[in-house]
Amino acid sequence: MNAPARRPLIGVTLDAEPPGGYSAYPWYALRRNYAEAIAAAGGLPIALPHDPALAAAFLDRIDALVVTGGAFDVDPALYGAGTRHATVSLKQDRTAAELALTREALDRNMPVLGICGGEQLLAVALGGTLVQHIPDTIADALEHEQPNPRHEPGHTITIVPGTQLAAIVGTPTMNVNSAHHQAVATPGPHAITNATATDGVIEGLENPTARFCLGVQWHPEFLIDPADRRIFDALVAACAP
Numbered sequence: 001m002n003a004p005a006r007r008p009l010i011g012v013t014l015d016a017e018p019p020g021g022y023s024a025y026p027w028y029a030l031r032r033n034y035a036e037a038i039a040a041a042g043g044l045p046i047a048l049p050h051d052p053a054l055a056a057a058f059l060d061r062i063d064a065l066v067v068t069g070g071a072f073d074v075d076p077a078l079y080g081a082g083t084r085h086a087t088v089s090l091k092q093d094r095t096a097a098e099l100a101l102t103r104e105a106l107d108r109n110m111p112v113l114g115i116c117g118g119e120q121l122l123a124v125a126l127g128g129t130l131v132q133h134i135p136d137t138i139a140d141a142l143e144h145e146q147p148n149p150r151h152e153p154g155h156t157i158t159i160v161p162g163t164q165l166a167a168i169v170g171t172p173t174m175n176v177n178s179a180h181h182q183a184v185a186t187p188g189p190h191a192i193t194n195a196t197a198t199d200g201v202i203e204g205l206e207n208p209t210a211r212f213c214l215g216v217q218w219h220p221e222f223l224i225d226p227a228d229r230r231i232f233d234a235l236v237a238a239c240a241p
Helices: 032-040 052-061 092-107 117-125 164-169 226-237
Strands: 009-013 015-017 027-029 044-048 064-067 112-115 129-131 155-159 173-176 183-186 192-197 202-206 213-216
Touching (some): 009 032, 009 052, 009 092, 015 092, 032 044, 052 092, 064 117, 064 226, 092 112, 117 129, 117 183, 117 202, 164 213
Parallel strands (some): 009 064
Antiparallel strands (some): 015 027, 155 173, 155 192, 192 202
16 A cells, blocks of 8 residues: 655744733734645645744755734835834734745745735845835725625735736636735835736735745635635645655
8 A cells, every 4th residue: 555645844934922812921823724724735734933043944844834924014124114104013023033934945945825914024035025004005995904804805806817826826816805904015026926906906926936936915724715725735736846
């Protein structure tokens, strides 16, 4: 009998919270559906604590990296902004750890998937910049902080033809959820835009020369659109030697 195929080990970044709520001590957090979507695609999810000094050691052991979202922002100083919008909220320890992981993973040409805030961090790692607050920057913008629950669609996006994302999802449009007040302003010299909303907000980016380097502004782990599952399938497939 043939041995079962080895599941690729997918490192997933955690959120972090101060004492209170779940514990009287500082704690990590991750929604279950991140892990469930990865496992359903054939991967083996593993959580990555926040320690930049351990980034290389973590990456020595995992096959791909998923940078998750959260209710915080990347420090504007990291992409050269001279001012910080009043709405910007930081988790500097988390950002430092995720940047260390992401930059090292990119250097190794390891598969990387950035989701929501993770897409924004990926853009910064690739030399891009961010819109610090969509309502103050983009006229007639959609409600990117959708009022309805996150497991429902908030708006549609258009996929850029000829991109890696287009090849993965196999559809020109998708229905996506929307839970962000920031967005990618410029994808940087090493990336291209692969999806946009009807108001022009960038909804995805990728490095076309990389093995698998994809950022999506929505949360595909909720599996709202049939194409969401294909993103995780493609991430796991990209781990094959």
